[in-house]
Amino acid sequence: MNIESRLIDKIGDAGAMLHTARSRNDQIALDMRLFTKEAINDTIAWLKALQKALLTLAEANVGVSIPGYTHLQRAQPVLLAHHLLAYFDMYQRDIERFQQCLERTDVMPLGSGALAGVPYPVDRNAVAKELGFSKVSANSMDAVSDRDFVIEYQAAASITMMHISRLAEEIVLWSTAEFSFIEIDDAFATGSSIMPQKKNADVAELARGKTGRIYGHLMAILTTMKGLPLSYNRDMQEDKEGLFDSVDTLLATLEVFAAMVKSLRVKGERTRHAAEENYTLATDITDYLVKKGIPFRQAHGLVGKLVRYAIENKKSLSELDIKEYKTFSPKFEQDVKSITVESSLASRDIPGGTAPEQVRMALAAARKTLNGS
DSSP: OHHHHHHHHHHGGGGGGGGTTOOHHHHHHHHHHHHHHHHHHHHHHHHHHHHHHHHHHHHHTTTOEEEEEETTEEEEEEEHHHHHHHHHHHHHHHHHHHHHHHHHHOEEOTTOTTTTOOSSOOOHHHHHHHHTOSEEOSOHHHHHHOOHHHHHHHHHHHHHHHHHHHHHHHHHHHTSTTTOOEEOOGGGOBOOSSOTTOOBOHHHHHHHHHHHHHHHHHHHHHHHHTTOOSSOOGGGGGHHHHHHHHHHHHHHHHHHHHHHHHHOEEOHHHHHHHHHSTTTTHHHHHHHHHHTTOOHHHHHHHHHHHHHHHHHTTOOGGGSOHHHHHHHOTTOOGGGGGOOHHHHHHHOOSTTSOOHHHHHHHHHHHHHHHTTO
16 A cells, blocks of 8 residues: 555556555565565575585595584594585575475465455466566465465475574584584684683574574464464464564575685594594494404494493503404404594495595585586
8 A cells, every 4th residue: 555655656646556456465465475586596595605615615625534423422433524515415405495485486366356356357477477477376365365485485494594503503512622623713703701712603603593583483474374264364464574584584694604614614633533532433343343244233242342441441442452352352353453534434435425435426416416507
């Protein structure tokens, strides 16, 4: 109505024709779809920027090894690039979700009127083409009361923020003195108000915190829509504030995250040392015995005892001599001493594994995906 009044002010009585064959209901539905289409395209663009930053960081540190974790306990060595590509794949799934959301958003509701259609010979397909929509809505009642595309955007945004929050948590952990795997650029960290030595990963923490904000908007719109009879109800004006804030929050987070990831400095010597600590090669030694003909469960038990012995004697596995190994199984030979972080990585030479050659191929595939070829 404001637009109609302003148009009359600018062009006179002709502006009063704006509302012919239109209702506020189908106009609002149209504008929400136009906004969401633009938001989706912007979101995908920033997701690709974050992917590019991750891929560049991975390529620059292609030979760097780190401990892989389960239960936040050191488990097995992996390449840092392999770890970073896991996030690349998460964000690729996010992109695909937004692309699918775009398909269902790209439907023109104009011509549905208030709920029953309009009594004018409107060429809806021609209008859809003019406005850049790929198709028109099939049912006028559904068209004015459908906010599934809003919910889908916020659901996809919530999953994306969950993925960002997971990476944020790792950046926070990796930047601590306890891990000391990375250093965050000063532009993305702050000091303490009283402790001059502190360098806090505030940007990562803020992104982690804003995840709950977007989750809240998703729950709000789901709750708003759950009990509405057809067709339009005034409750649906609550669709806007949460969507607008979700878009603003997600785009800002993606933008700053891409810049932060691009600036990260990896401490390769520290990560390599950590990849070897805490008996992370125990599984490789278990596999060594399996290849010698010992059933896996039995080999697992033997190596468990070997690790306990090493802990009690304050030795690493590499510091044990072959006589100590043979105490636990005669199957151990001198070649067990050749098990290293590098041999562990190389042995995982299957698609999806962390072997250097597999990771190089995965990096090339990711670059190809990013370039759209």
